[in-house]
């Protein structure tokens with residue numbers, strides 16, 4: 001498999017220490033992407049080597065997170081890694097753009113994934129305009145599928161001021177079903193589209209206000225994530 005790197009994190013799987021593996025490959029080209037180095041290249045690494053990385057970290061971690069890129073490009077390897085993760089008693093989490101609902105269904109049927117973070121990058125009907133590919137239907141299918149299984153779901157959006165309006169964010173929240181919704185701060189450094197480097201990062205206070213304005217429209221937990229303050233929950237009342 002092709003891996004772009006790994007790290008230990010306390011924030012990728014809430015309340016758990018996790019080993020995060022970054023898989024190479026992605027069919028999308030989001031203008032605000034900061035993971036351009038994961039589009040291609042990476043290190044060819046065997047399953048045995050990945051197992052060794054997990055074993056060496058297992059004393060410190062509760063979970064393995066597979067991120068990307070889009071991990072489901074290397075679907076068979078994701079399944080192999082989660083099979084091993086669960087066999088040694090660790091939790092498992094997948095980060096995905098939701099572009100491959102059929103592959104996701106295989107993974108859900110395997111019952112080897114405990115938690116999924118699904119990017120909802122735009123209102124489903126505005127994917128072509130905001131993301132550049134008309135895949136809103138795939139993402140909605142992925143969300144609906146996850147909700148049919150006993151798997152915790154976080155939906156998340158990176159708020160890019162020149163691509164999204166605040167109404168877009170409200171529209172997203174009104175039309176999703178998930179346990180958690182996380183609003184992420186756009187960062188203008190090292191993004192795919194150099195035009196976006198001129199766009200100011202939304203400040204933490206404005207992002208918090210936007211997250212608070214979503215409370216009437218969402219039953220689950222709402223969070224916002226900024227470089228300044230990390231991840232914070234927005235309290236009701």
Ligand code: SF4
Pocket residue numbers: 026027028029030032033034035036038068069070097
């Ligand atoms: S932001 Fe994620 S889904 Fe979009 S191009 Fe980058 S890696 Fe792919």
